[in-house]
Amino acid sequence: MATIYEVSALAGVSLATVSRVMNGGTRVSEKTRDKVNKAMDELNYRPSSIARSLASNCSNSVGILVSELHGPIYGAMMSGIEKQLRTAGKHVIIAAGHSDAVSEKDGIEFLIDRNCDALILHVEAISDEYLIELAKSKHPFILINRYIPQISDNCISLNNRRGGYLATKALLEHGHRDIAYISGPLWKMDASDRYLGHQDALSEYGITCNDKLLFESNFQEEGGNEGILALLDTHIPFSAVVCANDEMAAGAMQAARDKGVAVPDDISVMGFDNILLAQYMYPKLSTVNYPVKDMGKMAASWILKNIYQASQPEIAHVFEPELVWRDSVNSL
Structure with a gap:
């Protein structure tokens, strides 16, 4: 395998000049740059990324x-x-x-x-x-x-707080008042902010947030599955559920169907993220876009x-x- 020393010798330039050419240095004439590139091609020399990093103090x-x-x-x-x-x-x-x-x-x-x-x-x-x-x-x-x-x-x-507000506000605007919520882990800032936005929207409509209609989950499909079953088991009526991400919404929709609860005829479902699969779920998922x-x-x-x-x-x-x-x- 050829070395930088052989390139230097064949091109008739210093090691420093070869290094400048390899790292795109501007203080090299086109004639010299061509000589170095020709020598590297002739020797089939491939510059080491480590060597480049050391020479330029930049690993790219x-x-x-x-x-x-x-x-x-x-x-x-x-x-x-x-x-x-x-x-x-x-x-x-x-x-x-x-x-x-x-x-x-x-x-x-x-x-x-x-x-x-x-x-x-x-x-x-x-x-x-x-x-x-x-x-x-x-x-x-x-x-x-x-x-x-x-x-x-x-x-x-x-x-995220604005996103949580938009999700719940949309349900309120369509007549829903008893709204359940499946959150991500509330120690995470994005999950906490989305839930705060949910509370903001309820407060705007004069609705007190019912803690029994909150299920804290894990941002995964099985968490949404567990969440909707737990909420249904409370026997507290709700007409809609906001899920703090689309994966939990997918799990919630599937579990609801398995229990004979129709979406959206019996329960409306709102997601968050707008992942690619949201538009292919059945029914297609209303959600909040996270770019x-x-x-x-x-x-x-x-x-x-x-x-x-x-x-x-x-x-x-x-x-x-x-x-x-x-x-x-x-x-x-």
């Missing part, structure tokens, strides 16, 4: 830490990030934190040890204080779906602008949800 890689590697939300987010960065000639290294503080910290340290130029973090269990301290270090990062006032420039978030792919692209743009000094559109730090009306809700 970005670390991504997400809660899970499965699920439509994380897939859409990572797809948006990877496509944006790959177009700019950057690569991604991915780790999972599993919504556990120790695992999230381990994931961050793993990505830093891999010499990533910057990090994109979707973390839920790590404290605000840890992230505020991390922002003071030499390791740049951007947060997705989390807002911390002290480091707001490092945050790209969804207005996570666009937020992933925006996080990548933040990295390209702030770390690689690439020209990018203005960075949006807060995204607004929108109601998506389909067939799973009836008017009373």
Whole structure:
């Protein structure tokens, strides 16, 4: 295998010049650049990414830490990030934190040890204080779906409380008054904010929130399944249920049908996220759009602008949800 020394000798230039050519340096004449490229082609020399990193102090890689590697939300987010960065000639290294503080910290340290130029973090269990301290270090990062006032420039978030409000407000506008709620784990900020939005909408209509019509679940299909069965078992009448994500809504709809409860004739169902499958469920799911792919692209743009000094559109730090009306809700 050819070495950089052989390239230097064949091209008749210094090692430093070969390094500048490999790393796109501007202080090299076109004639010299052509000589070096010709020598690399002749020797079939492929520059080592490690060598490039050492020479330029830039690995051209970005670390991504997400809660899970499965699920439509994380897939859409990572797809948006990877496509944006790959177009700019950057690569991604991915780790999972599993919504556990120790695992999230381990994931961050793993990505830093891999010499990533910057990090994109979707973390839920790590404290605000840890992230505020991390922002003071030499390791740049951007947060997705989390807002911390002290480091707001490092945050790209969804207005989850507004989204929860829109979901319940839509049901209220269609005549529903007895509305149940299946939440995600309420220690998670997005789940808590969505439930607060639900309460805001009820309060606007002068309705007291009934805690017995709340089921705290896990953001997964089986959680929605368990949630609707538990709510039906209370024998407290309700005409509609808001699910804090579409996966739980899918589980709730299936469990209701299995119990002989028709959607939307007997119970209307509202979701949150607008995952791809929402439009293919039966009935098609009314939901709130969470533009996570666009937020992933925006996080990548933040990295390209702030770390690689690439020209990018203005960075949006807060995204607004929108109601998506389909067939799973009836008017009373």
